Amino acid sequence: MRSSDSKVLRSDPIGLGFGIATILTLSIGIYMAFVYAPTELTQGQAQRIFYVHVPMAWLAYLAFAVVFVGSLGFLWKRSARMDRVARSAAELGFLFTSLVLVTGMLWGRPIWNAWWSWDARLTTTLILWFIYLGYFMLRAYADDRERGARYGAVLGIIGAVDVPLIHFSVTWWRTLHPEPVVLNTSGPNLPDSMLATLLVCFLGFTLLFVYLMIQKYRIETAKDVLADRDLNAMVTTSAIERRVVSPVARGVRGASGVEDTARGR
Amino acid sequence: MFVVRLEWRIQLVDDNLGYLFAAFTVTWLVIAGYMLYLGQQVRALREEIEAIDSGE
Numbered sequence: 001m002r003s004s005d006s007k008v009l010r011s012d013p014i015g016l017g018f019g020i021a022t023i024l025t026l027s028i029g030i031y032m033a034f035v036y037a038p039t040e041l042t043q044g045q046a047q048r049i050f051y052v053h054v055p056m057a058w059l060a061y062l063a064f065a066v067v068f069v070g071s072l073g074f075l076w077k078r079s080a081r082m083d084r085v086a087r088s089a090a091e092l093g094f095l096f097t098s099l100v101l102v103t104g105m106l107w108g109r110p111i112w113n114a115w116w117s118w119d120a121r122l123t124t125t126l127i128l129w130f131i132y133l134g135y136f137m138l139r140a141y142a143d144d145r146e147r148g149a150r151y152g153a154v155l156g157i158i159g160a161v162d163v164p165l166i167h168f169s170v171t172w173w174r175t176l177h178p179e180p181v182v183l184n185t186s187g188p189n190l191p192d193s194m195l196a197t198l199l200v201c202f203l204g205f206t207l208l209f210v211y212l213m214i215q216k217y218r219i220e221t222a223k224d225v226l227a228d229r230d231l232n233a234m235v236t237t238s239a240i241e242r243r244v245v246s247p248v249a250r251g252v253r254g255a256s257g258v259e260d261t262a263r264g265r
Numbered sequence: 266m267f268v269v270r271l272e273w274r275i276q277l278v279d280d281n282l283g284y285l286f287a288a289f290t291v292t293w294l295v296i297a298g299y300m301l302y303l304g305q306q307v308r309a310l311r312e313e314i315e316a317i318d319s320g321e
Contacts (some may be wrong), residue, residue, distance in 0.1 A: 030289075046281035049288040056292070056301070095299055099292055106288040110281045215303050222310040229317070 018211040025056035025204035032197040046110045053103040055205035057098050063093030071156030083149045090215035094132040121177035131159035
């Protein structure tokens, strides 16, 4: 193994910096969510779920945007690095989309008196979750890594269409889900204290995303290094086996011409 | 009427606290679990790389 390969998983100061910034920002965000932000009059305490639910939705979008860019980069340049970026983001996207769905249900139960409704926003988000799931299944069931990466990249590009559908579903169709309160055409539609709390939570969770992305990318790099090394070892072993063949086998293989090729004749 | 509305409001606020607690707990448990999972992967890969390095 090359000396640079063994450095892949050594501690890195950039990741550590993002980790510390994440802890600080999220601590402030949680304090603001529970203490600084006022209790909403009609929804009561359940409205505070909004301070985790909305950032999770943003991270699910962000992750799919990264998957989209990584997939395009992989198909265009055949870059293993871009593929690693895409598959790292896909795992995080799956995690955050799952959390959007769960926190959304925990908000919906007291407010709508239902855990789930087949409205456009919820359904398109569930479709995004299944797209992520399909992405992993495609990669896992493909015959070889390269083919799995290609299939995953195509799904990553096609699946990105679902993100604008999710975002605009509440304006295009009549839905139970509230309309966007921050990213809408008329500007943020929230009291200042709630908006400030939400923005701090946005920042904190985005830093968490970057931190997790760095860690996941390093893991995927190390996995690739080990897989490449295994592949090289297999190729070397099979080349040695072809050279060190018994006289009987040599006669048989010599007839097929394989041995001659291995000997470099 | 006012008392009934007030009681309903207090009931609503009290009940929703459980959902709020559940949402934050689930979120942080899932994130913490995922970070532990990543930590385990790093440890396993590091051991594998070190084993290969020491074998060479």
